[in-house]
Amino acid sequence: MKERAYDIIVVGSGAGGGTVAQELSPLCSDGLRIAVLEKGPKLRDAEFTGREFEMARVLYEEGGGFLTAEGTMTLAFGSAYGGSTAVYTGTSLLPPERVLHHWNVPGLTLDEIERRAQKFMAQNNVHLIEDELINENNRLFVEGCRRLGWQVRQFPVNVKGCRGSSLCNLGCPNQAKQGTDRVQLPQAERNGVEVITRCEVLRLEEKKLFVRVFAKPEGATGEPSPWEPGEYCIAAKIVVVSAGAVGTPALLLRSGLGRRLPRLGCGFTAHPALIVVAEHERPITNFVGHPKSFYLDEFAESDRFLLETCMYFPFITAKSLAGFGEAHSSFMRAFPRLQMILVLACDPAVERNRVTIDAAGRPVVHYYFAPEVTRTLVRGAVASARIFFAAGARRVHLPMAQPPTVEARDAARLDPIAEKTPFHLGKVTVSAAHLQGGCAMGRAPADSVTDPFGRVHGIPWLRVADASLFPDSVEINPYLTIMSLADRVAEKIREEVRSL
Amino acid sequence: MPATEHPTRNPSAAQLSPALFSFRPLVRAIACTIVPEAAALDEKAWANFETLIDAALGDRPPALQRRLQLFLRAIDWLPVVRFGHRFASLQPAQRARFLAGLENHTVQLIRSGFWGLRTLVLLGFYGRPEAAAAIGYKADPRGWEAFR
Numbered sequence A: 001m002k003e004r005a006y007d008i009i010v011v012g013s014g015a016g017g018g019t020v021a022q023e024l025s026p027l028c029s030d031g032l033r034i035a036v037l038e039k040g041p042k043l044r045d046a047e048f049t050g051r052e053f054e055m056a057r058v059l060y061e062e063g064g065g066f067l068t069a070e071g072t073m074t075l076a077f078g079s080a081y082g083g084s085t086a087v088y089t090g091t092s093l094l095p096p097e098r099v100l101h102h103w104n105v106p107g108l109t110l111d112e113i114e115r116r117a118q119k120f121m122a123q124n125n126v127h128l129i130e131d132e133l134i135n136e137n138n139r140l141f142v143e144g145c146r147r148l149g150w151q152v153r154q155f156p157v158n159v160k161g162c163r164g165s166s167l168c169n170l171g172c173p174n175q176a177k178q179g180t181d182r183v184q185l186p187q188a189e190r191n192g193v194e195v196i197t198r199c200e201v202l203r204l205e206e207k208k209l210f211v212r213v214f215a216k217p218e219g220a221t222g223e224p225s226p227w228e229p230g231e232y233c234i235a236a237k238i239v240v241v242s243a244g245a246v247g248t249p250a251l252l253l254r255s256g257l258g259r260r261l262p263r264l265g266c267g268f269t270a271h272p273a274l275i276v277v278a279e280h281e282r283p284i285t286n287f288v289g290h291p292k293s294f295y296l297d298e299f300a301e302s303d304r305f306l307l308e309t310c311m312y313f314p315f316i317t318a319k320s321l322a323g324f325g326e327a328h329s330s331f332m333r334a335f336p337r338l339q340m341i342l343v344l345a346c347d348p349a350v351e352r353n354r355v356t357i358d359a360a361g362r363p364v365v366h367y368y369f370a371p372e373v374t375r376t377l378v379r380g381a382v383a384s385a386r387i388f389f390a391a392g393a394r395r396v397h398l399p400m401a402q403p404p405t406v407e408a409r410d411a412a413r414l415d416p417i418a419e420k421t422p423f424h425l426g427k428v429t430v431s432a433a434h435l436q437g438g439c440a441m442g443r444a445p446a447d448s449v450t451d452p453f454g455r456v457h458g459i460p461w462l463r464v465a466d467a468s469l470f471p472d473s474v475e476i477n478p479y480l481t482i483m484s485l486a487d488r489v490a491e492k493i494r495e496e497v498r499s500l
Numbered sequence B: 001m002p003a004t005e006h007p008t009r010n011p012s013a014a015q016l017s018p019a020l021f022s023f024r025p026l027v028r029a030i031a032c033t034i035v036p037e038a039a040a041l042d043e044k045a046w047a048n049f050e051t052l053i054d055a056a057l058g059d060r061p062p063a064l065q066r067r068l069q070l071f072l073r074a075i076d077w078l079p080v081v082r083f084g085h086r087f088a089s090l091q092p093a094q095r096a097r098f099l100a101g102l103e104n105h106t107v108q109l110i111r112s113g114f115w116g117l118r119t120l121v122l123l124g125f126y127g128r129p130e131a132a133a134a135i136g137y138k139a140d141p142r143g144w145e146a147f148r
Helices: A015-030 A052-059 A097-103 A110-123 A136-147 A184-190 A244-254 A314-320 A326-333 A371-390 A408-420 A479-499 B024-034 B036-040 B043-058 B062-083 B092-103 B108-126 B129-134
Strands: A002-011 A034-037 A194-196 A199-205 A208-213 A230-241 A273-279 A294-296 A305-309 A338-345 A354-357 A363-366 A395-397 A405-407 A462-464
Touching: A002 A015, A002 A479, A015 A034, A015 A184, A015 A479, A034 A184, A052 A314, A052 B043, A097 A110, A110 A479, A136 A294, A136 A305, A136 A338, A136 A371, A184 A194, A199 A244, A230 A244, A230 A479, A244 A354, A244 A363, A273 A314, A273 A371, A305 A371, A314 A326, A314 B108, A326 B036, A338 A371, A371 A395, A371 A408, A405 A408, A462 A479, B024 B036, B024 B043, B024 B062, B024 B092, B024 B108, B036 B108, B043 B062, B043 B108, B062 B092, B062 B108, B092 B108, B108 B129
Parallel strands: A002 A034, A002 A230, A034 A194, A230 A462
Antiparallel strands: A199 A208, A208 A230, A273 A338, A273 A395, A294 A305, A305 A338, A354 A363, A395 A405
């Protein structure tokens, strides 16, 4: 086993790890050695092809289809240089104030989150996309909402030179999206931080990491790891784990910390989501333009759902439509006429929804759908149908309805669907990409895994900086909140690094 | 496999696995029921279909692959009880009725099993660039420039 030594190791390079790396990188000029360990590969610019299967397989863990233990939901999270910021749409929102009140993390306020977020919004060129670049898939959402008297909002997004490929979730082929792969990690590297890709952390011991570096498979995309393939033991004074809401609890559990941290892995939340599809009479612009320009959050507090515009690729769309045979195919053949809305449930963090590990140390996510969460998804899907019809759609596909297709002339069916439709888990495709919790911040081991600065209780050399810190659902797209918390964690490390 | 070869994302894994090979006629019969257009696929297109689903399976834990084989075996033989024939010998309407029974089954595990199989078939069919083009999906990295 080869050996290495660093002052600070950051595990993961997404919104959390990439931010920590950048914020600590000025320490390199003082002689500190810092490295980021990333499990996934770093792709060259020309390798972002936008091809669905190829990119999903390279950029996501398990191709974006990581299945929960109950087999009722798939989780999509990045595994590449930049983590999930390589595959998100760049929607840049702050959490509602009620969320911070509910989290009740000592000393953590919305003002502080906002102050820290401003820095990253400036770095990442966050702005409202220009009107002429907005496609009809998004415009029809606005039109439908306004006709219903619902207050629609535009997403600020972090793009620079967006050409409207619509391929954000497959890694921007034009390098327009300003994730940590484009902004924070390159800055950290310029300041002297090393980034070791294709490097999986197996376990942690007292100020040590045991890792495995993988060879680049023959014919695979991406750069080889800067380190020789093999097993390494890395000594580090501080370890910051930013492997995401699945990876971080799993690594800490693999490292034997479950006994001293009873809350480790608990309280996993994910914004379970349904893709709802409608067909218009005429082709609309949908697979061109930024896919996610508007959202509706006026039901978030009362009914616990958010609606967002979206546009997915053929396989994901096919998977999201319920049923099979001619009825299914007829929607797929109508692709140029399809409008899509993503329904996200604001699911509460509950103890039984948790990350564990199997005998081999691989993460296992247990997610039980509370009846109120499935009811929320049904209500959100029906609200989406009302928007589609208000925007002139001829028919809507509601995956939980029987039959799933609702024609415009039968829109009266929506009320009974909203009230009585059972939600058959395992039949309806539910997916989630806003993975949160598992290493919640709080006061003590009885209620949390870390303190309000991401310091793992009782282990001063070990920090957490990613969405696993969230004590409960953030109720909005999470990346800016993750960056703000990572900034907070990094600030505390800068204060303490000399004394550790 | 050497310990330092990543267990996933290895292009060489994209070859027809023996596990899938033994179910080939059944998988094709199921595929044609789920996506009727699959009946028109030629051998080259079927090969692409199989390569995609085999690659996706190669990325998944071995236990999931074992469950899939078990599920396929059940689909193959259970219709004998109800229709007197194995799945591939059923009429199209009988096949659809049988699969709809799995999709809407009262037991969640069976619904989930069918969902997984349906997902694989949809990946094999719509994951092919030709299928995407056939339904009019023309996303282009050049975005608006290519569209206008």
